[in-house]
Amino acid sequence: TKYTVGDYLAERLAQIGIRHHFVVPGDYNLVLLDKLQANPNLTEVGCANELNCSLAAEGYARANGVSACVVTFSVGALSAFNGTGSAYAENLPLILISGSPNTNDASQFHLLHHTLGTTDYSYQLEMAKKITCCAVAVARAHEAPRLIDRAIRHALLARKPCYIEIPTNLSGAECVRPGPISAVTDPVTSDKTALEAAANCASEYLSGKLKPVILVGPKLRRAGDGAEQALIKLAEAMGCAVAVQPAAKGMFPEDHKQFVGIFWGTVSTDAADSIVHWADALLCVGTVFTDYSTVGWTAMPDIPLMAAEMDHVTFPGAHFSRVRLGEFLSHLATTVKFNNSTMIEYNRLKPDPVLVRTATPSDELTRKEISRQIQALLDSKTTLFVETGDSWFNGVQLKLPPGALFEIEMAWGHIGWSIPAAFGYALRHPDRKIIVMVGDGSFQVTAQEVSQMVRFNLPITIVLINNRGYTIEVEIHDGSYNKIKNWNYALLVQAFNGEDGNAKGLTAKTAGELQDAIKAAEENTKGPTLIECSIDQDDCSRELITWGHFVAAANARPPRLPGV
């Protein structure tokens, strides 16, 4: 049988380590789906819609490093653009692949289904160019190898999504077999001279400083090439305090003696903000300062920073390009001087452990009790997904035991992300115990993907916090729009079982009912268990209220008058 464009794409996806590809079929991509399915290394995973498909691929990329989402033209791709935007904001190489019209249609000025009803079909590629690091459209079969390799290589190097468009009549067209995969995957290493110069500059930046602190951001993990391990080596070579941004929770071990908490301005944990503000030198590693991570710009560090990024390092007065994060941190660990003054100070000021009250079984369920019971669940095999909402704050406060992992989507912040993302992640990590903390409003956005968890028998535990609406928005700025129609969430999940599923839908209104539900969830090894936890609609974290106040203030800044 002939070797085709679809076979080429399938082989490249398999060669870069993809084992599952997420799809929604449509007549523009059916032949392509056949070719992908024919590759023995790829397992096709169908999703209920393209938003969820792209978010499942986003979650898979968190576990696997890279992922693929395959949709049909226009009606499919435009929904998948949302998960692609998340991959862009969260620095994940998601490969978005879309079928497209037959190559003969444009020149015949044909009006086509699924399109805007004009004869210009280029809008999708143009849109994709804005939300990916490389967008290509294969117009003739012989171009496919060059364009597919280019798009995939760009995504892997930039840790950003890419876009590949393949006309419906080209997926089955003859194509040459791929050349060595190293041409696509070979990493760009640091320029040795720049690496040395950056390390020397770091020594200068640190010399004379009395109180250095390391601040870890979410791009540390995304940088790959051993950056997380290298950071631990650097931290131990310095002996200094290590604070972690909320979106980077879990990227530095929380049981490490130099971990000083989550730095999130006034809503920091463990007084991390005190030691960050005490520092006279801040080593920012993969940090991202947004309005949300700086609490409405109230927590922007105000001393000259050194910032080590995925592929460059900056100092006050200096910039070094082509310095890979992992290599830079490893190198710096061998040259940096020991200075543990901030750990000594932190051990003087760190808050004593708080007393966590255990509710009695008949107590009405509260947010605090939910957190206490989830805390008890966390172990070395757990991955905790926290959804946009008060779950961010409740999740960030939890202590991660050694080996526990944490996933959050704080840059894009698409409510509903956690359900498909946890599903995608679980396919790649069936060995891990996955727990999702998700609010009622978020759950309503992407609930369908629980049915895929049923289909793949994934024992994911979904802790749904039902506070009757969009509480984050209530705290930022309330209005009628923050009310939602309440569902019977437990019953809905049972409906997803159809005739053969193993999902469990449980409700908990008291501490004891939650305890029992969690036990049932742990025993349900053949499917997802959703536990609907009902709490008072104003039972939210104090951090959310404080954070919401400052974010609302930032949103409300008056327009700058010209010339002011």
Ligand SMILES: C/C(NCc1cnc(C)nc1N)=C(/S)[C@H](O)COP(=O)(O)OP(=O)(O)O
């Ligand atoms: C509506 C919105 N954000 C705006 C928004 C709207 N649309 C999308 C896709 N993403 C968004 N973040 C948010 S955070 C809701 O409070 C989430 O409600 P819920 O899931 O119920 O969580 P909390 O009750 O803890 O807030």
Ligand SMILES: [Mg+2]
């Ligand atoms: Mg809610």
